[in-house]
Amino acid sequence: MNITVLAVGTKMPRWVDEAVHEYAKRFGRDINYALKEIKPEKRGTGINAAQGMAAEEKRIVEAIPDGAFLVILDERGKAPTSMELAEYMRVWQQNGEHVCFVIGGADGMTDTLKQKARLMMRLSSLTLPHGMVRVLLTEQLYRAVSILHNHPYHRE
Template sequence: MNITVLAVGTKMPRWVDEAVADYAKRFGREIQFQLKEIKPEKRGSGVNAEQGMAAEEARIIAAIPPKNFLVVLDEHGKAPTSMALADCLNEWQRNGDHVCFVIGGADGMTAALKARANMMMRLSSLTLPHGMVRVLLTEQLYRAQSILHHHPYHRE
């Protein structure tokens, strides 16, 4: 199974890259995890938030691997528990799905991009920095896999 995370933004702090890499290597051979950074659109000089999101949308759509189950992270999405995310991961694996998660830019994502999603999900009701979202998403996906394998990483 392939899991791709598309994240708008570049030049994250070193601790973000290290944490994502640490959890990504824990997946082993069963899951091929990849994080792709999407260049954010510069704001100002006549580029407003709506225009910026539209430009980012084009870059995101171009980066979505073909035939992937698309999950958009959004504050209005469902907030699954770790066990529910494990159930989703199990279903995706059973169906032979590859999954692509999208983390939008500072202004969010267009309604059109959200409408393309097979699922909208949120990690928290809190506003989180983009780097933290990358780390939390990767950790929760690893946790979901550990739940499916009855690994002691997760405790109920």
């Protein structure tokens, strides 16, 4: 199964990159995981939030793998449990889906981009720093895979 995470933002703190790498390497051969950074649009000097999100949308859409099952992370999305996420993963894997998760920029994402999603999901009702979202998403995806493999990482 292929999983791509598109994350607006570059130059994360080292601990973010290390944590994402740690969880990503745990997937094993079953999951091909890739995190791709999307350059954020600079704000100010005549560029407002809407213009910035539109520019970021263009970069995001260009980076979405062809035919991918698009999951947008959004504060108004569905908040699955770890078990529900594992079930999503089981179905995606069974259907041979290439799943693409999108983490938007500081101002969020355009409605146009959100409408392209096959699933809108939230990790928390709290506002989280972008680096933390990368780590949390990768850990939860690993957790979902461990649930599917009856690995003792997840405890109920």
